[in-house]
Amino acid sequence: MADLSPLPGGPQSTLHASLGVQAPHDDVIRQAHHRSAAFGLDAHERPDFAPLAPGWLATVREENRLLYQHASPVMETLHEQIANTHSMVLLTSRSGLILHSLGDADFLERATKVALMPGVDWSERSKGTNAVGTALAEERAVVVHGRDHYLHANQFLTCSCTPILDPYGKVVGALDVTGDERSYHQHTMALVRMSAQMIENRLFAHATQDSMRLYFHARAEFLGTLMEGIAAFTPDGRFLCANRSAQFQLGLSNSALRAHTFASLFGLSVSQLHDGLRQAAGQPLSLCLHNGVTVVAQVRVRPAKSLVQGWAAPGASAGAAPPAAAMAQARPALSRLRYLNTGDPQLAAVLQKLQRVQGSDIPVMILGETGTGKDLLAQAIHNDSPRAARPFVSINCASIPETLIESELFGYEEGAFTGARRRGAPGRIQQAHGGTLFLDEIGDMLIQLQARLLRVLQERRVTPLGSSKEYEVDVALVCATNKNLKPLMAQGLFREDLYYRLNGLVVRLPALRERTDFDVVVHKILTKLCSGGTPLRLSPQVLALFHRCRWPGNVRQLHNLLRTAVVMAGAGPCIDIEHLPDDFFDELQDPDASAAPQQTASAEPAREAAAGARLQDVALQAMVEALRQCHGNVSQAARLLGVSRNTIYRKKDRLPPGLLS
Known part of the structure; x- marks a missing residue:
């Protein structure tokens, strides 16, 4: 077992002093080392680091879909805050399996040498004492620094990890920041805790969207921040769950709160609460907690049937037209179905089918190889439809970064995550309200987002990230893919129920050679x-x-x-x-x-x-002119000419000296 005595003046003693947790921290690490030894791990050897096969990793991510989708945007923001510090951000399952990671390229390369990457198990049983495994074993936030790690191979790391709890207090995963031990900063754990709380609040909002939610704090300026308490109740006032801040303010744990009702906690009935809401006319209420503390509160209740017509960004009036609508109305028609008919019988048959379903809002799925004009056909379908004056919103499911696609599709509300725009932002689905939503490369959509998209399409409502509000969306749906989706379904990479929701009318664009x-x-x-x-x-x-x-x-x-x-x-x-x-x-x-x-x-x-x-010199002259226009930038010149960069580089010996940047 590794020596646990801190080195005089070394990084471990400095770390402990900065945290002010000498004895408790040492006790936690010592117990974790005993568990590691009991698992039969040898501190001087490296265990099997083989990750899960990609298919199995996708399956585990699907099992942790809600955690993964709500954590990804928060991880992106956290990574921006610690960028260039030789660090990385990790999300794990409740068992310690790494689901997702973001980090500085130089550190990611070092991390792979100790298997710190998606698909690898970092529980104590597998890796000994480490922040992820120990935080999950102890169900508490833990810093594991340098020689605190059981395996010597991991002792160049400093790790700050905290468990992520679901709304009912059950551990569902962990959030960790790991870096080089020399780059340790005492504020890292605070960032990790705050980020984990953001994830928990998002999970809370998702799980309680059909409930009555009370947002409260003793100081009004803390409403709408991470400091606010959130408690959920059934319509008749029975307690469901509360976030960490609410438990702290109420002085009771989730399990203790289950014996309470809204009336026992706040001293008034649900009907009296609704009377107070009507009198407050949208202003915060003043409530008295069971322990005598007065708080300022807001209540959000989801109506039985949404009263919102159309969509409204947070802070906007209901029914307001999205900005994309005005843009669509000013945009000239790019194509019409009849203009695409250039005499090919296969294409003519496709266009004839589309004209028959025109205006029916039957979902259309366009198949075809890359470059066959699926996007042009989708635009033509929209331009020939009764929705032509409304937005045409195109989303390429393969080009949006994994960490941004959820907020891009569904939008987010103010405060949904650190760095979110003031008053939030509507998603692309909301922007398409009244018009056409074109999902290009649908076969590349992340499996964990497919279920949520299916729900939006079935219920015709969308809930932005971090919001309890639902917005009705009315869209005609067009999808496109160059992949065969049926093998993807067999592999578990594409949902069968979503596939049959999308393929109302399937058409195939012929390849140009056909x-x-x-x-x-x-x-x-x-x-x-x-x-x-x-x-x-x-x-x-x-x-x-x-x-x-x-x-x-x-x-x-x-x-x-x-x-x-x-x-x-x-x-x-x-x-x-x-x-x-x-x-x-x-x-x-x-x-x-x-x-x-x-x-x-x-x-x-x-x-x-x-x-x-x-x-001949003709090609050289064109290259010279393009390079001059692009100030020697080979990539830009190649795009201008429609050739590869290698084509230009092959001619570099025949180009004027100094032309290439």
Whole structure:
């Protein structure tokens, strides 16, 4: 067992002195070391650190869905507060399994060497004395610093951890900040405690949204802060649960409070409370606790049926139109279904089906490869619907960071977490009220959010994070994915009930290589790119190469390539081989990219001509001009030209000196 005596003047004695907890802290650590030894752990060896398989981790996260979704935004804010301190933030399950982590890149690399990462068990049984395992074993906040750790491999760490309780006082997980022992700060535990309380209050709001909730404090300025007490009661006044601050102010634990009612705690009946609320006309009430302390209180009661029509951001009037609505009304129509019909029979069949359900609000799911124009089709569905004057809100489920997607979708209320905007912010779902909600890449939505989305779609109500209010939402739903969702359902990564809620009408957009209207698509894109002037045309050699390509990026790839070619062709009437970017020819050299074997021979002269054309100065001139416009920034120039950065770097020896930044 490791030596527990503090080093004179060392970090451990400094830590204990700063906390003022010498004896109690040492007792906790000593008991934890005894438990670690009893588990058969060797302090000098490293146990098996193998994490759970990704599929199992997803399953555990789903089991801890509520904890995970309510903790993620708080963790993001906490991480911002401790950024650049060689630290990380961890969320664990009640058993000590790490569910989620955020941290500085330099420290995360060191942390992985001791398996401090999602999917790994950090209970005392597995890792010996450590802040996560010991806090969960003791059910109290614990700092484990340096040599306090049982395993020598972990003694470079300093960890501050506190359990997270559900509204009924049961431990559901833990929140931890871990860093290099040299970067210890005495205020870290205070930040962890405050963050855990935010998570607990959010869990409280979620669990008691159908209850009568009382928010109170002896000082009015503390209402709406972490200091306020929150107690939940049934409509007839029976006690349900209270947060930590409420238990402290009432002087009773959750278990002791279960013997009480609203009347026994506050000295008046529920009917008298409602009379007082009517007389107060929205102002806080003055109540007297059972222990004689006078508090200022606010009451929130969810009505049997929501009276809110439309949505209102916290502080806004009910029924006010969201800002996105005004933007949508001013936005010109980007497309209509009839404009998308360019002669391909498969596409025409898709458009015909959509026109039949137009205005019915039947959910539409669009399948198709990346770049086939699923977003354009979704916009056209909206523009042809009776909701065209209302918002069209697009959400790419794959592009929003994991820690932000919940607040992005559902919004949040003032005080929901540290750093939240004053008066909160509506979510994208609320912004789509009255219009169309487009969920792109729905197959990439986190499993823990799918159940909440399903509930919103079924009940047509949304509750922002940290809020007890519900807002009615009326949206037409369009989803899109390039994935096959059925295998994801079989793997437990996509909910079956959500799938059947989304696929009212399923349509599949054909890949560009499958379409018979390729030449028409090219002409439409060139007409748009040439800004109303005479559109350029393709040379026969270029057209032949285009018909050979499989276009893995579909219409998006074609559009980007033509945009580059138009720039390189300049004022010329024709796009020729020398105007095409190198990446295009690299794809043609792949045998799998050939559309038909019989075309290989006829295209060979064009391939040889292309090889020579790539050495021409035309491409170099376009690169030079793009780099000058972008002040030497290769990434920006590559995006402007629609090529990869490597294409430009391959030409760097032939570019003017000093042009690349």
